[in-house]
Amino acid sequence: MISLPVIDGPYSEPDLKMWRSHPHLHQDPDLIEVASEELIPGASEGPTGTNRRHFMQLLGASMAMAGLAACRRPVETIMPFSDRPEELIPGVALNYATAMNFRGVARPILAKSYDGRPVKLEGNPDHPNASGSSSVFDQASLLQLYDPDRSKQILHNGSNASWQDVLNLLQQTLSGNRRIAVLAAPDSSPTRARLRVELENQFSSFEWIDYRSEGDDSEALGFQMAYGLPLRPIYDFQNAEIIVSLDADFLGTTAANGNWNTYSFTQGRKLNGVEDQMSRLYVMESTYTSTGTMADHRLRMRSDQISDFASQLATALGIYSGSTPDALASEIARELLNSNGQCILVAGETQPPEVHALCALINDTVGAVGATISLLDTEQSPQNPQSQTLPALVDDMESGLIDVLLMLGVNPVYDAPPALGFHSALERVNDSIHLGLHVDETAQKSTWHIPMAHFLEAWGDGRSWNGTLTPVQPLIAPLYDNARSEIEILHALSTGQIASGYDLVRQTWTSVLDDQEFEMQWRRVLHNGYLEGTGYDSVTTEPSFDGPLADSHSGLELILRLDSTLLDGSFANNAWCQELPDPITKIVWDNVAVMSPKTAADYGLVCRYSKGRYISDVVRISANGQQVDLPIWILPGHADETISVNLGYGRNISTTRPQRDTPFWDKDDETDVYAKGTLATGIGTNVSILRNTFSQSVIPDANITATGQKWTIVTTQDHGILDTKSRPIVRMATLDEYREDPAFALQDEVPTPSSDVKTDFQEYPELWKDSHPAKSTAFRDSDYWQNQWGMVIDLNACTGCNACIVACQAENNIQVVGKKEVGNGRELHWLRIDRYFVTDGGTQLDADPQIVMQPIPCQHCENAPCESVCPVAATVHSPDGTNQMIYNRCIGTRYCANNCPYKVRRYNFYNWSKTIPETVQMAQNPNVSIRFRGVMEKCSFCIQRIRETQKRAGLEKRSLHRDEVVTACQQACPAEAITFGDLNDDQSQVSQAMQNARGYKLLAELNIKPRVSYLARVRNPNLDLEPADIS
């Protein structure tokens, strides 16, 4: 029995005697009898000896222990919190620096953990190759950890096996001197590289191929072509005056160094005053990308014309004899030369290595290398492209020369070109071992499958884009006991023994860190998340390239790209990613064949908007003898005679999770996205089979034929061309216009009683000015009144990359509703990015529109229209100026949502939080309420972060530091487009940003006084260019 002296201490009779009556004093037996029947001391105690107080103690203790049992942290034994792990305070988050491998590059991550449970990932702000921002994939990788369909069991020919079976196999391999091949996803881990060398030395027949599902790394190959080595460029967009993109989506979410690029690019576009300079971005691209939306001049071109354009540029510069430059190429060449090296030319992943080599040559010629471009020596020897090495391996497999094939985090059965014959060759391998997060297509065809540990569960290391050594430390023990990391498997292969990843990584780092102070340095590295001064060296060598460029072709061109929400399909089972709208098309839960309006018309294809959804023609795309059926999507601004398709769809993942089946009157099985098997299975179509080698990301001669079928496509947004004059929602000007009138955004502002815009003819007094609740004593007396929160969003910086949306989703426990419900208009994203096409008149409205992006969170209006209409006061204003949603009070009339002019309120039409799988429940932020059905929700300015920071400051007996509170969207944004803070503090970033002349408030004419300001967009076009040159 738990006893506490405070409560159960010895009780001593008091000296004073109190008595009620004479009989009482004299212990009258009658009275005692009466008294004992009443509920006087002890009467409530049960007959068993456990009294109420004991019961409560037991209850509390068992609750505490039940809570403990649910925690997973890297300790072997479960101990009560009387032996509290160091630094761990229940309910207080701890941040750990770690890293995630993203396309072969370590992305520095700061992971937030509550009671041993990672719930939120951020960029590591201290890391030399990061600005503290994060991308869609950095954020969404958290949900990969809690994916309910992750594989849990070691499988041998489809049935459960044990780790000992695997060890036996590996020991046999070791002693039998068998022929081994490894296919591994690109990774920069030094530990993995060390183990690879060990294995290469150990086995006489050992092959290792880095397998990139998207195909050859044309950038590395191009640099290898120009410099002889796979040098890696790092771009300083911030200091560039002229930036030219040749089909390069360097700002996109799939770019390996995208966060850094976006940060650097947008820093060079910030306009705080008229004297500020701004870079000029030319984009020649085949489809509309995030980079294209930021362009000052954008020219849509077929992919093969882009290489021709590169040759024109080089010819204009006199370093190559190619096509005769046209007016645009000559002008760009002139600008590049005039910039004195303050320029950057980037070629995209879909361009062949030759174009990259030519770009390297141009960059060198115009003096950009060394000025705005550093070339890093990645310490790699020249590589053969995967499109050459892999067929050789498959031939070996086919002819039985490979005994053991180890596949680490790759899925070649799904994404290898069919012409390679990988699938049939795999069957000839005796022991094919697959390590992966899911029982995916390859796992199903391999003889062995081992569950892979997520990077938040395993030790590792890596190198960021600039080479900085970055440790990967786990925050949680593997959710599934059998899960292993790559390095543990490789070590087991090399020794036949199990070693912990921790020891393996430390062993590698002994060669990096000082022997004497290893422990201290190691701890510092883990704390900081990187080792300073370990970046790759930059080299200066002369490039050379005079090879021919690929000829342009005439047929229909098909371009395969990584998906901006699913990547290569590794994020396909991630609900956040599936429901994340594509940055440009805003499509969710589908992949499509994107084409221009003209191409669609040429082929007689239509994509019709009908009742909130798109009904699209399904086409059969045939290339290289393979066929794929895909619905079409018409994207204005896409190149003609070109079709863009995205990888990563059409997955087939198997799971052991039971399906949810409810009776016909219960819609839980319809509304739960997890109800029917894995999320990824059956969504979209696998297009990777259309290529015939890995060098093909552009397929020159594709055919499309209409199948006559229709498919329903769901987007989060209608198509819409915005007439910026009549609806001044997104306001924009050119740089010259801005310099002439920095406050151009307010030119035609409609006066309101509270705005600063004065009219000549009339004074509008503000109604109830003095009796506004914000002026009431109840507000003023509140301590919260000291801070008035506001936000500024810079439309000149936002690339529409979606990182903020996923960050918001992770932070605020926003549920996923599925394709059908998004189609019904019931998505729950608190923050959305509105995309508008802008045209400035002309005949062909939909040929070359611009795209503008506008993130819309709740605007936290001071005169909030939602607040006054709620019948139960469930949405109210806080003293610190935020509009708050009181979920417990909400009865769900939806009047507030109707009356919101920004339509940012989201409603729980179904009980989406009821059906969250158990593991996904672990991903929920404990500081944010889970919303029940029938309740309204919306952006809260991350009120939990505000309050947490205020509490911390209160405990430390200080006032808030300037800009100490950071919202989730702001923290994620790589472009630093979002500024948040205290408007009462003149020096805070948000107050400074509010002073920016470009500022305007959306729908300010309604006199609702939004707390969110937008900074109008400014473009920097080259006025020397004739409009005819760029269209």
Place this chain on the structure above:
Amino acid sequence: MSTSTDHTATIPAEPPLVTGNLGFHDITQLVSYHTEKRPPSVWYMTLLVSSTLLSILLILIGYLVWNGVGVWGNNNPVGWGWPIVNFVFWVGIGHAGTLISAILFLFRQQWRTAINRSAEAMTIFAVICALLFPTIHVGRVWVIYWTLPLPNQMEMWPQFKSPLLWDVFAVSVYFTVSLVFWYIGMVPDLATLRDRARNTFKRRILGFFSLGWSGANRHWRNYEKTYLLLAALATPLVLSVHSVVSFDFAVSIIPGWHTTIFPPYFVAGAIFSGFAMVMTLLILARRIYGIENIITIDHLEKMAIITLLTGTMVGFAYITEFFIAWYSQVEYEQYAFINRATGPYAWAYWIMMSCNLLFPQFFWVKRLRRSIPFLFVTSIIVNIGMWFERFVITVTSLHRDFLPSSWDYFNPTWVDMLTFAGSFGLFMTLFLLFLRFMPMVAMAEVKMVLPESDPHFYDDHDESEPSTH
């Protein structure tokens, strides 16, 4: 009062309100008979249909509460869909009864007596249907009582600035006053039924509800005073309840809703639809129950004239809205109205315009005003039009408002449709029970407008021909 003399003086000039040479007893017999005999087989058939619909309604409410509001078509821009459309529709229908009983009573429109009882019953049943929808349309129906100002330990009151709260008060007060008004008006008739009842059980119940009515002079005096006072109390409510309902829209800031014309326009529309519904029901009831002599073609014609008047007012309001949108020069406002007439819901708009503005114009022709089939069809068309009016206001304003990025489309689901159909089941079931068990015509009041009820009737006339005044 001079009115009584005026009124007696005018009687000879007007056509008779009751035809067929009916005496006091004939009227008692004609009306009471139906509560005492077996109802006609068509009554059973209709009850079967309506109670089936009612069961569907109840099942669907269960389905809704179990699964959530998602079973309807409502979505993010269109937070209010069919349930609110139906609410406004039913409240509108619930307008005619009290208007007929209260306002026409104060204006001494004697023809009201034939139809006021059933119109009031219809009002009450329509308001029951109306109250149902806002109740079930909230997300968490089990805490709907938070909209009531109930004292609680948190001292948490409803938000008195919200038009929805005004709605709660307006509609519930309207319901209460209408119910009391209806009941008080029924007391003499209930006493008549009590006196005719042969079954003890029935007599007991009717005895309880007829409040010991004995027809004494004092009873009549008190009764008429009370009735007059209640009429005076109900009159402002007729105007206020739909004005308040219109505030749900007018007080918001959504283009297409934020309109000062809404209160009068809603009241006119409500009377319009209410009269149409009364016509629909009474055309059937008078035929089935053979009371064509009490509810005469003249009554129907008068209702047709009111329908024409209010329909034209509503149509005028539609056009005024367009004019004001143009005159405002506000893009959002202009677009909201252009979108109504030409956007994805243009079909609903043109149904509304033709049903509400165009069709009633046929009532300028007297022959059509007095054609029973035409009246019947038009009354139904008007109610279709008025349902679409509420649909147009609610849905087309919401589906495209300020930011084009949020524009979406609203698709009703089968649950929406069957719930609406089910509300007709509720309405019709209640109305059929009313026809079966209650005096469907206010016998006492009809008798008052008979020429014989004039104290001086027999002074001027020969006793042998009482009906030819």
